[in-house]
Amino acid sequence: MPQLTDLLFYAFAGLTLLFGFLCVANPLSRNPVTSAMFLVLTIISMAGLFVLLHAFFLAAVQILVYAGAVMVLFLFVIMLLDLKEEERRKLNAIAVGLGSVAVLGLAGVLLRALIQAKPVIAAGTQPVEGSTKELGRILFQSYLLPFEILSILLLVAMVGVILLSKKELK
Amino acid sequence: MQPGLPHYLAVSALLFSLGLLGVIARRSLLVMYMSLELMLNAANLALVAFSRFNQNLNGQVMVFFIITVAAAEVAVGLALIVALFRKRQTSHVEDLASLKL
Numbered sequence: 001m002p003q004l005t006d007l008l009f010y011a012f013a014g015l016t017l018l019f020g021f022l023c024v025a026n027p028l029s030r031n032p033v034t035s036a037m038f039l040v041l042t043i044i045s046m047a048g049l050f051v052l053l054h055a056f057f058l059a060a061v062q063i064l065v066y067a068g069a070v071m072v073l074f075l076f077v078i079m080l081l082d083l084k085e086e087e088r089r090k091l092n093a094i095a096v097g098l099g100s101v102a103v104l105g106l107a108g109v110l111l112r113a114l115i116q117a118k119p120v121i122a123a124g125t126q127p128v129e130g131s132t133k134e135l136g137r138i139l140f141q142s143y144l145l146p147f148e149i150l151s152i153l154l155l156v157a158m159v160g161v162i163l164l165s166k167k168e169l170k
Numbered sequence: 171m172q173p174g175l176p177h178y179l180a181v182s183a184l185l186f187s188l189g190l191l192g193v194i195a196r197r198s199l200l201v202m203y204m205s206l207e208l209m210l211n212a213a214n215l216a217l218v219a220f221s222r223f224n225q226n227l228n229g230q231v232m233v234f235f236i237i238t239v240a241a242a243e244v245a246v247g248l249a250l251i252v253a254l255f256r257k258r259q260t261s262h263v264e265d266l267a268s269l270k271l
Binding site for chain 1: 173176179180181183184186187188189190192194195196197198200201203204205207208211214218219222227228230237239241242252253264
């Protein structure tokens with residue numbers, strides 16, 4: 001009798017891959033807004049996988065930052081640019097064919113390596129919990145300097161974006 | 171069959187391949203950018219799975235950093251796309267073949 005969490009894994013994994021496929025290669029629509037919406041669904045299913053991996057804080061951050069902030073930014077830009085023309089364009093058949101071959105090759109190599117790999121993790125050990133408390137302790141003790149550098153990176157990105165969006169680039 | 175580390179890594183590998191397919195096959199800059207996000211997310215999933223099954227939380231801190239850097243990257247990249255669109259009135263990579271604006 002399979003456990004509920006196992007079934008949930010297969011459900012979330014299937015949904016993640018299905019929505020991911022519909023995001024990049026939707027057979028019905030090539031509208032960027034459709035892609036963006038399916039990317040939101042992919043990210044939410046992936047947050048479900050994070051919960052199954054007991055990474056609760058990261059699941060929350062994934063939904064807040066990706067599905068919230070980043071995708072709103074994407075949709076905002078899509079609607080700002082008015083990309084009607086994208087739907088009328090034909091796909092380059094040679095590029096799609098060769099690209100699919102390359103991607104299938106990469107997926108085959110990765111999966112073959114996974115199948116051949118020997119598991120090194122002992123079955124009985126207790127896996128870690130990704131609680132906010134533990135994560136915060138590590139983040140502010142071992143990783144304090146990278147954390148501060150990240151805040152500077154965000155500031156630099158903000159200044160850069162403001163400069164880029166000015167009317168005249170000099 | 172109980173899902174273990176290989177199952178999560180397989181999902182991650184397939185998702186990464188899907189993102190790569192999007193970057194190669196789609197010709198709109200914005201959709202290519204979304205596919206890049208998909209590939210970053212696939213890497214995140216692999217890191218979280220490793221972190222869970224190796225009893226080591228450092229992987230999750232790494233994912234935290236990756237999400238932050240990805241957010242900054244998206245902001246700068248979209249600003250670049252908007253600036254490019256203003257100059258050339260297109261976001262289609264095949265129309266953007268010349269180096270000079």
